[in-house]
Amino acid sequence: MSSWSRIRQFSLRRQSKSQDVQPPNTAEERPESPPVPETQTVLLLHGAKQQYKLTEGHPVPKAETEHELLVKVQVIGLNPIDWKAPDFNFGIPELPYVSGREFAGEIVKLPAKSGRLKSGDRVTVISTDYRDLRKAAYQQYAVAFDYNVVKLPAQISLQEGATLGVAFVAAVLALGVSMGVDFSHVLDGPDLLKSLRSIDPEVLPADIRGECLNGIQDHERAKSGDWLAIWGGSATSANLTVQLARLAGLKVIAIVDKAKHGLRLSNHKVLRPDLLVDSHDPNRAVDIIRANTHGKVRFGIDTRGRDTAAHLLRTLTPDNLASTSAADGSPPSPPATPQSTTLLSAHLIGLTGLPKGAPPEGALFHTVPIKLFHEVPEIGLSLVTWLERLLEQDLVVPPEILDVETGFESVNGALDRMRKGEISGGKLVVQVA
Incomplete structure (x- = not known):
């Protein structure tokens, strides 16, 4: 079944459910908006390792x-992908290309x-479908699916709204799908595995x-x-992951550069972890985690890349302790006595990369599975409406804004700042209107 056919079926189901509870809401009944021009200003990428070019009349x-x-x-x-994609020539399905994965507007x-x-609603738009340039952020007007749009409550500014979309989707899918967390007890959140x-x-993308x-x-x-x-x-993805994990009752270990983030995170009212570990010496970090948790960590999420994911793998312990030798090179432990009849695996989620080769026993x-958000309307709608409730009740707060740039012409310089660390x-957000 094609993507458009699934969307059509979803639309018909939603319409049939809503007809009995509210009258049709026609375009004539809506307040008039200023006319939309035929052309606009955009930022175009014309090739790998190039800057985005300001273009009029698009x-x-x-x-x-x-x-x-x-x-x-x-x-x-x-987002980091905005500079990494052109620098390393990936995630660019066509040229010239319009980039940008999240924005807020009207x-x-x-x-x-x-x-x-x-x-007229103020919304956050989460554009995980990078192949559809109509939905990209680096333009004055963008298309969005209604089930990928978050209506912002009054207490959340547009600048704050532009910080949290992609990170929220990555966090909730990592927790809810890859780890199986059930959020149904948190403001009627999703149980994604059940859904x-x-x-x-056949509705789910094959990959x-x-x-x-x-x-x-x-x-x-x-x-x-x-x-x-x-x-x-x-x-930022870790920021939202920590917040959602806490809502689910999980205990959180954050491995960070403590020289940069130690004081901030150790005193943060929302992001303070149960255990804060310095990443400067990875071997020492692994030892600290295993010692403080008595080898009881089965779940890990890496936001950095293949090398750090390999370090994180060494901290994870499956329930059948005899199999951990493949992860850290240590001699196998004797089986439990009596041996458990239900063995629990360790689970490593890589947001930007995983260790080479097959996972150890x-x-x-x-x-x-980011595609779920824009390919399966039921899933996308459940996530954005839940985020609306979380924001309204202040159960999730947007990431901190470190700086605000102004105008499309400032984007290249802003991305340079990200490249330099x-x-x-x-x-970092850009105010364009």
């Missing part, structure tokens, strides 16, 4: 389906029927189907009281 993208709306881009949230055009959103197993498997349906077994799902180790605990590797432990 066509404003058109909404093509009943689930698509148009948003005026007002604040862009910058809805200026809606489908004829849209019960949840209205023209995925009730969906026709993430295995992770979604077979990544973790029910008896291994993370539960309240379990340890979660996060290597690269100062990243007793451990499983996971990649986050000047932005760490928070977000």
Whole structure:
């Protein structure tokens, strides 16, 4: 079944559910928005290892389906992928290319029927579909699926809204799918594994189907009281992961550069971990984690890359202790007496990379199925509406804004600051309107 067919079926189901509870909301009933121009200013990437070029007179993208709306881009949230993609020539499906994965702004055009959103709403748009340039952030107007848009509560500014979208999606899918965390007790949040197993498997993209349906077994799902180790605990993705993990009752270990982030995190009212470990000496960090948790860490999320993921793997201990020798080179431990009949694996999730080769016995590797958010409307809608409730109740707070640049022309300089490592432990945003 094609993506558009799935969206069409989802639309029909939503319409049938809503017809009995509210009258049709037609375009004529909505407040008028300023007219949308035919052309706009964009930033275009014309080749690898090049800067983005400010371009006038570029066509404003058109909404093509009943689930698509148009948003005026007002604040862009910058992400490492925005400079890494051109520098290392990956994630660029066509040239010239429009980049940018998250932004906040105002809805200026809606489908004829849209019960949840209205023209003029302040929203965060989470654009995980990098192949559709209409949805990219580096332009004055962008298209978005209505089930990938977060309506911002009054207490959240547009600048704050532009900081949290991609990190939230990565965090909730890592926790909810790869680790199996059930959030249904937190403001009626999603139980993603239950939802995925009730969906026709053919609806799921083939390249993430295995992770979604077979990544973790029910008896291994993370539960309240379990340890979660996060290597690269100062990243924005780690920020949202820590917040959601705490809501689920998990105990958190953050491995960071304490020279940069130690005081801030150790005193942070929201992000303070249960155990803060310095990453300067990886071997020492592994020893500290294993000693303080008595080898009881089964879940790890790495935000940095392949090398740090390999270090993090050494901290994880599957329930069958005899299998840990492959992870750290130590002699195998004798089996428990009596031996457990239900063995629990260790689970390593890599946000930017995983160790080379197959995982050792007793451990499983996971990649986050980001496509779920924009390919499966039911999942996307459940995540954005839950985030709306979390923000409204102040159960999730946006990452800290380290600086605000102004204008599309400032984006290249802002990305240079990120290349140089000047932005760490928070977000850099660009105010464009």
